[in-house]
Amino acid sequence: MSSDTGSENGPDLAQGVPLESFGTTGLLAGHVGDDTVMIARVGDEFLAVDAACTHYHGPLSEGLIVGDTVRCPWHHACFNLRTGEAVRAPALSPVSCWSTAIRGDKVFVLHKLAPAAGSVSVPAGAPQKIVIVGAGAAGFAAAERLRRLGYAGSLTMLSDDDAAPVDRPNLSKDYLAGGAPEEWVWLRDDAFYADQRIDLRLKANAVRLDIAAREVELADGSRVPYDRLLLATGAEAIRLPIPGMDLPHVYTLRSLADSRAIIARAASARRVVVIGASFIGLEVAASLRTRGLEVHVVAPERRPMERVLGPEMGDFVRQLHEEHGVVFHLENTVDAIDVQRVSLKAGGSVEADLVVAGVGVRPRLTLAEQAGLAINRGVVVDACLQTSVPGIFAAGDIARWPDPHSGADIRVEHWVVAQRQGQTAAMNLIGGHEKFDAVPFFWSQHYDVPINYVGHAESWDELLIEGSIAARDCVLRYKRAGRVIAAASIYRDVDSLRAEVEMERDSP
Structure with a gap:
């Protein structure tokens, strides 16, 4: 300046x-x-x-x-x-x-200027009753956009959680680290749902879809009728089948209740073992180090995040965490947990009065499976996110969609992808034909280092590194058959945006 x-x-x-x-x-x-x-x-x-x-x-x-x-x-x-x-x-x-x-x-x-009036008109044949099962990223984004589009019909959100929709990325980042107050995690305050006439039902566990009757059956036996339905049931944290996983000081992190519980335990804990070197596992590690706990990470891979980001970035992430005092136990797994320690498969143990398992999630497919929807390691949807049953759409962690950028059917578990799918589903629930063609994006935060990632690369045959990873000033481009299919960056924000635009314009 x-x-x-x-x-x-x-x-x-x-x-x-x-x-x-x-x-x-x-x-x-x-x-x-x-x-x-x-x-x-x-x-x-x-x-x-x-x-x-x-x-x-x-x-x-x-x-x-x-x-x-x-x-x-x-x-x-x-x-x-x-x-x-x-x-x-x-x-x-x-x-x-x-x-x-x-x-x-x-x-x-x-x-x-005064706010602009909405430019989308709701079709005359729009459904009278829309039900959304799930109140995570996709479900909330769909409900919010429906009202923004001008949809005036009945809109019901069914959530088996006891908390209103929250900004889930915050749960493992700033909120868990103590840098963000709880009022920051709510996507909207309670008044929003009343003002927008969104019937948000908490602790409403959907157990069955009656497709013939177009009704969602809840655990209490009640039924909720719909004309169009969005399944946004999300994913659940994997709990390892090992002794001690059910002990009271052992947690997974998926909900606000989980994050609150970890924060409460961390107040009196001294040493935490994080199982898994995934993005969420290492974000938890960073957040709890920020709170002053001694942190050990146990994971089976040679390098953290190597499968997604490659060896060079994996080495950097490990070094970054070690500079902040994290101790890694790589190429190792946890055999058992007791009240004072975790036992390692390679031998020995690590004392711990707090354990957090961050070993991934699995999509919640039970409703879709029982209803007979097409399933392939996720709910199969078309380009407009409609399932194999007309009038039923799926979005977020459960949806497997035809990705125009990779040319493959993919399912990803990213917050922004889920939100954008919810927004696309909203348009199509009221009769639109909007294709979901956004390039996948996510970000991860480790202390003061943000990692942005655009695209989707399950494998690559060439990795180009521009700038310096060690200097925290870089962009990595993952290529397959000569095409850039993903890019990761640290403090190269405009490069990340440009990569996104290039991928949008370079669909096969």
Whole structure:
């Protein structure tokens, strides 16, 4: 930032900025009074919106313009620069738009505009009753978008959880580390569901689908009728079949209740053993190290995350955690757990008064299987996320969809993918034909190091590394048959966004 801007918040955009201020990015942040605002140059137009992403307040001016949208550098949320609409998750709320004017050789931001009216009209034949089974990322995003689209029919969300929808990534990151208060984890407050006429039913365990009658049967024997149905039952944490897994100091992490319980136990614990060097396992390790616990990680692989990120990034992740005091026991597994220690297959044991198993999840397919939906290591859906039974859709961790970028049918367990699938399903539940073609994206946080990942590479035959992994300034491109199918990055946010756009444009 230049020294002549007159404010630590950038230039006063109400006083105008020279047209030549816009560099190659076409983005410039500043302020109007106490509001932080960003101007985006789109062709010969200058469009102004709030400067902060509504997800985690990422700086949109450091993002990427694509058409008449801007993408957030942190977690790839996308906003329409003309309407402010949150076009893609993980952002769900819009940014405000501001009017602009060109006077001489300067562009001025004038005033905040009223929110734009919705541009989508709900078809006349839209269903009267929509039921969503599940209140995780996909289920909530579907319900939220349905109301944003203008759907006015009956909308019911059935959740077997006792808590309203939460921002699950926070449960293993900032909230678990003690850096985020609990009020931050709620996707919306209680008033939202009443205001939007969303019938959110907690502790409502769906046990059977009656496809002929178009009803969902609950554990208490009651039935909920539907015209269209979205299955978003998500996944459940795997519990290892080893002695001691049911002891009270042994946890998995999937829900807010799980995270609360781990935090409560951590208050009096001294040493934790994390079973598994997965993303969630190592995020738990980082969070509990931040809380001051001694942390040991037991995992069967040679390097953490090597299967997903490759050996070079795996070595970096291990070194990063070791620099923060984590002790690894790799190429090893846990044989048994007792009240004071875990026994290792390779011999010996590690004392522990807290154990967290982060060894993966399995999709919750029981409802779909019992209803006779097509299953293939997930619920089989078409490009519009409809299952083998017309009128029933599936989204999130359970859905296996035809991915246009890899050319394969895939199922992934990423928060942003689930949200975006929920948004696509919402459109199709009311009669749309929107294909799900988003490039998969996720992020992982380890202390002060974020790792962003776009695409999907179950295997690759070439790995290109740009920059320096050790210097935490890099982008890795995973290629198969000459095509980039995934990219991972550390502090190369715009490169990550560009990789996403390139993959969108390079479908086979």
